[in-house]
Amino acid sequence: MTQETVEKATAGSAEDALEAIRKYTRAENPSSFLAVSQGNSYFMLPGRPGIVVYRTAGDYLVQFGGPFAPDESYVDLMRAFTAFAAETGRRQAIVQLQEYDARIHAEHGYTVNQVGASYAVDLHTFTLVGTRYMQLRNKISRALRSGLTVIEADYEQWVDGVAEIDRRWLPLKGDDAKPLEYLVGQTGGPMQPLRRLFLAHLDGQAVGYVSYSPVYGSWDGWMHDLSRRLPESPAGVMEACNKAAIDTFIAEGVPWLHFGFTPFTTLEDAREMPGHSLGFKWLMHWLWRNQVVYPASSQLTYKDKWNPTLITTEYVGFPDGASAEGFVNIWRACNAM
Known part of the structure; x- marks a missing residue:
């Protein structure tokens, strides 16, 4: 990849990203629709199909997933974006690499580590029958x-x-809480018609909702994305919204309901990539045990109650070695710091 090619890189659009995530699904990223969120930036190369999605945070370009690209241009885009980051005086961190992406990056010298997992339910076999689900049924x-x-x-x-x-939900997360971005979805904007909204109301007053975004690829379906409620809403409002969505999806023949990415969960030695950082691995396990950055345990508890049948590992990647600074800037890009 020459400097001339990097200089010819172009800024893409959300529409370009939408086309790419629909067309290039080999990496099977269940969160791929986050690529079209407002606030993202896009990197493309003339004559090379595909796109790289990123945001700037501090001295870093934080990339979302691997390049959404076919095999013939994947590595060119991967290398060109790394060169682009260096030429702009910034470092690069990549979050939510799927196994397909992780292996390619590791083979090309990037340091790749587990960061968590995504969870999904096979709607062809889904059931809430049985004593295991009694508490959930009663709550709904x-x-x-x-x-x-x-x-x-x-x-x-x-x-x-x-x-x-949204306005009244945020204080439930703490006095200094800010709404997360980038690795969670949005409502509104030009892409809203592609999402679905299941909403709970009491006598016409909205008290809670779950927003679902489309998932493309062989595990196609919908992803349970934003879920928010009023402080005084009845217990079980989120579960009731999700059960209504599941009933609708099953009636439509939708194959999968995804619950998205939860950091620090389902970390297993067998899932690590060759050349991974032992220090970064220790940090991820420490964050799972101590729950000081993100309430991963409570998020996993909610997802587990629906009995997910598909678990996919998610990774982070760094071209110049794993670093705590890079990880901090991933969270900064998400508005978590």
């Missing part, structure tokens, strides 16, 4: 008996209610 039933109504909502008709939930 109590929420519905409180007068709660769950609908698949037209976002534009409920935009004020969604905004009010």
Whole structure:
């Protein structure tokens, strides 16, 4: 990859990213729709199909996933974006690499480590029958008996209610909490028509919602993305929204419901890549045990109650060695610091 080629790199658009995540699905990234979120930046090369998605944080370009590209241009885009970061005086960190991406990056000298996992439910075999699910069934039933109504909502008709939930939901996370970005989805904007919204209301007042984004590839379906509620909403409002969505998806023949990425979870020695950093591996296990950066345990508990049947490992990558600084800037790009 020559400097001339890097200089000819072009800035893509969300529409370019949408085309790429629909067309180039070999990496099977269940969170790929996050590529089209407002606030992202895009890197493309003339004559090379595909796109790289990133955001700037501190001295880093934080890349989301591997290049969304076919095999013939994947490595060119990978190397060119690394060169682009260096030429702009920044370092590079990559988050949510899938196994396919991770192996290619490791083979080309990047340091690649586990960072967590994504979880999905096979809707062809999904059931809430049996004693295992009794508590979940009862929680949903109590929420519905409180007068709660769950609908698949037209976002534009409920935009004020969604905004009010967002405004009052954030303080539940703590006095200094900020809304996460980048590795979680959005509502509204030009891509909203591609999402689906299941909303709970009490006598016409919106009290909670779950937003779902499309998933492309062989595990196609929908991803349970944003889930928010009013502080005084009935217990079980999120579960009731998700159960209504599941019933709808099953009726439509949707094969998979994804629950997305949870950091620091399902870390296993057998899943590490050749050349991984032992220090970074220790850090990920420490963060899982101590829960000081992200409430991974509570997130995993919510996902586990739906009995996920597909677990996919997610990785981080660095072209110049794993670093705590790089990891901090990944969280900075997510508005978590």
